[in-house]
Amino acid sequence: MSDDAKAPSGPDFTAGVALASLDDGALLQGHVGNDAVLLARRKEEFFAVGALCSHYHGPLADGIMVGDTVRCPWHHACFSLRTGEAMRAPAFDALPRWRVERQGDHVFVRQKIAASKPTPSESERRAWPESIVIVGGGAAGFAAAEMLRRRGYDRPVTLLSADADPPCDRPNLSKDYLAGTAQEAWIPLKSPKFYANRSIDLRLGTRVGAIDARNRRVTLGDGKTVDYGALLLATGAEPVQLALPGADGMPVFYLRTLADSRAIIAAAAGAKRAVVVGASFIGLEVAASLRARKLEVHVVAPATRPLEHVMGPEIGDAVRRLHEKNGVVFHLGETVAKIEGKTAHLSGGSTLAADFVVVGIGVRPATALAEAAGLATDKGVVVDAHLATSAPGIYAVGDIARWPDPQTGERIRIEHWVVAERQGQLAARNMLGAGERFDDVPFFWSQHYDMTINYVGHAARWDAIDIDGDIAANDASVTFRQAGRAAAVATIFRDRASLKAEAAMQQRAGVR
Numbered sequence: 340m341s342d343d344a345k346a347p348s349g350p351d352f353t354a355g356v357a358l359a360s361l362d363d364g365a366l367l368q369g370h371v372g373n374d375a376v377l378l379a380r381r382k383e384e385f386f387a388v389g390a391l392c393s394h395y396h397g398p399l400a401d402g403i404m405v406g407d408t409v410r411c412p413w414h415h416a417c418f419s420l421r422t423g424e425a426m427r428a429p430a431f432d433a434l435p436r437w438r439v440e441r442q443g444d445h446v447f448v449r450q451k452i453a454a455s456k457p458t459p460s461e462s463e464r465r466a467w468p469e470s471i472v473i474v475g476g477g478a479a480g481f482a483a484a485e486m487l488r489r490r491g492y493d494r495p496v497t498l499l500s501a502d503a504d505p506p507c508d509r510p511n512l513s514k515d516y517l518a519g520t521a522q523e524a525w526i527p528l529k530s531p532k533f534y535a536n537r538s539i540d541l542r543l544g545t546r547v548g549a550i551d552a553r554n555r556r557v558t559l560g561d562g563k564t565v566d567y568g569a570l571l572l573a574t575g576a577e578p579v580q581l582a583l584p585g586a587d588g589m590p591v592f593y594l595r596t597l598a599d600s601r602a603i604i605a606a607a608a609g610a611k612r613a614v615v616v617g618a619s620f621i622g623l624e625v626a627a628s629l630r631a632r633k634l635e636v637h638v639v640a641p642a643t644r645p646l647e648h649v650m651g652p653e654i655g656d657a658v659r660r661l662h663e664k665n666g667v668v669f670h671l672g673e674t675v676a677k678i679e680g681k682t683a684h685l686s687g688g689s690t691l692a693a694d695f696v697v698v699g700i701g702v703r704p705a706t707a708l709a710e711a712a713g714l715a716t717d718k719g720v721v722v723d724a725h726l727a728t729s730a731p732g733i734y735a736v737g738d739i740a741r742w743p744d745p746q747t748g749e750r751i752r753i754e755h756w757v758v759a760e761r762q763g764q765l766a767a768r769n770m771l772g773a774g775e776r777f778d779d780v781p782f783f784w785s786q787h788y789d790m791t792i793n794y795v796g797h798a799a800r801w802d803a804i805d806i807d808g809d810i811a812a813n814d815a816s817v818t819f820r821q822a823g824r825a826a827a828v829a830t831i832f833r834d835r836a837s838l839k840a841e842a843a844m845q846q847r848a849g850v851r
C-alpha cells in the first residue's frame with residue numbers, strides 16, 4: 340500500500356487551509372502524512388494536535404473547544420490545545436503537537452513539536468513529601484500515581500492494591516470484556532513496563548490492614564509496614580452482599596474485579612440460563628453481555644422500573660424495552676428469596692431455573708480502614724474541597740470520598756469512573772502543593788447494546804424532566820431540573836449536547 344493510500348481522511352494540512360474555512364472555535368480533522376491531526380482555531384490562535392483521543396480514540400473533531408482545551412465527545416477527556424497534555428481523565432497520554440504557521444490568508448501545519456518535560460522548581464521540590472503511599476490500585480489510585488510521575492515527582496511512590504491484577508479498565512468488566520468483544524489485553528490500564536519505567540512500586544495482592552496516622556505508617560496484611568510522607572486512600576467500594584439461603588447450591592457471583600469478570604465468563608461458557616439480581620447499571624450491563632453470549636437471561640429486581648432512581652421513568656422504560664427486545668426477561672417488584680439446587684425462588688412465589696446468579700445490587704464505600712484510623716467519616720470519608728481528609732497528610736478520593744460539591748452546595752459521594760480518576764489526579768497535584776479545589780462536573784456513561792447514555796451533573800432528586808428528541812430512536816437529551824436549575828443532563832447519541840451541558844454547568848459554578 341502506498342503512503343497516500345494509508346493517509347487518514349480530511350485535508351492535507353501541510354498544503355494549507357484557508358482562514359475563511361476556519362471559524363473561531365473550529366475543530367477540523369485532517370492529516371499530516373499518515374498522522375491524523377486536529378486543527379483548531381481560537382480567535383487568532385491556531386493549534387494542531389493529534390486528532391484522536393488517547394483514551395479510546397474518540398474523534399476530537401466531534402467534540403467541543405472550551406477556552407484553550409478540546410473535549411472528547413465519547414468520555415469527556417480534556418486536552419490542552421497549547422501543550423497536548425491530557426488535563427482531565429479518562430485520557431492520560433498527551434496528544435502529539437505540530438507547529439502551525441499563518442501565511443497570508445492560509446494556515447499551514449509544519450513539523451511535529453517534541454513533548455516537553457516538567458521542570459519543577461527547587462522551592463516546589465522542597466515542599467514535596469519524602470514519599471507517597473497510595474492505598475488502592477483502581478481508577479483513582481492509578482490516576483494519582485500517573486500524575487505524580489507526570490509532574491516530575493521523583494521520590495518513592497508505592498501503590499498498594501488488594502486486587503490480584505494491575506489497575507484495569509473496570510467499566511469494561513461488565514461491558515465488552517464480559518460480552519466477549521474486548522480482548523483481555525485491552526483491560527489493564529497500562530502494561531507492567533509502565534510502572535517499572537516510572538519506578539512506581541506496584542504491589543498486588545497487598546491489603547493494608549491499618550494506618551498509623553500519627554507516625555505516618557501503614558501496616559500490611561502480612562504485618563510489614565510502609566512509612567509515608569503523604570498518603571492517598573483510594574480503596575473504592577465493595578458490592579453489597581445479598582443474603583441468599585441455599586446459595587451454596589449454585590454459583591453466585593458479584594462483579595468488581597477482573598477476577599470476578601473472568602469467573603462469570605468461565606461460568607457462562609457451559610451455561611444456558613442466568614439470573615441477574617438488580618436492574619441498575621451493573622446488573623443491566625451484565626444482562627446485555629450475557630445475552631451477547633447467547634444465554635437466556637432473567638433480571639430480578641425490587642424496583643418497578645430499571646434505572647428509574649437515576650435516569651427517571653422515561654429512560655427507565657426505554658432501557659427496559661431495549662433489553663426486552665434483546666431477549667431479557669424482567670421480574671420486577673421481586674427479589675430472589677432463596678436458591679434450591681438449580682432453582683431460584685422469587686419472593687412472589689415463582690421459580691426460575693438457572694445455571695448461575697449474578698448479583699448487582701449496589702456497592703458500599705470501603706471506609707473501614709479510614710474509620711479505624713480515626714478519620715472523619717459520614718457515609719464515606721469526609722474530605723475538603725482539596726480532597727484532604729481530617730488527618731494531616733492524608734487525602735481520600737474516588738468511590739470512598741464525600742466532598743463539597745460546588746454545583747449543589749452539598750457534600751456528595753459518587754461512584755463514577757471518570758470522577759475517581761480526576762480526583763486521583765487532583766489529589767496527586769495537591770500532595771505536591773498545587774492547592775487546587777475539586778470542582779469538576781460529574782460525568783459517567785453506561786452502555787446497553789447499541790445505546791450509550793452519557794450523563795453529566797448530579798441530580799439526587801428532581802422536580803421536572805425535560806425531554807428533547809426521541810429516547811426510543813436513540814436521539815435525545817433529557818434534563819433533570821431542580822427548582823428550575825439543570826441539575827443533570829442525560830443524552831443518548833448527542834455527544835456534543837452532553838459536552839455543552841457539562842461546559843455550561845462548569846461555567847455556572849465558575850469553573851474553567
Ligand SMILES: Cc1cc2nc3c(=O)[nH]c(=O)nc-3n(C[C@H](O)[C@H](O)[C@H](O)COP(=O)(O)OP(=O)(O)OC[C@H]3O[C@@H](n4cnc5c(N)ncnc54)[C@H](O)[C@@H]3O)c2cc1C
Nearest residue numbers: 475476477478479501502547575737738754755756759783
Ligand atoms: C463492573 C463495573 C462497571 C462499571 N462501569 C462504569 C461505567 O460505565 N461508568 C462509570 O462512570 N463507572 C463505572 N463503574 C464504577 C467505577 O468503576 C468506579 O466508580 C471506580 O472504579 C471507582 O474508582 P476507585 O479508585 O475509587 O475504586 P476502585 O476502582 O474500586 O479501586 C479500589 C482499589 O482499592 C483496593 N483496596 C481496597 N481496600 C484495600 C486495602 N485495604 N488495601 C489495599 N488495597 C485496597 C482494591 O483492591 C482496588 O484495587 C463500574 C464499576 C464496575 C465494578
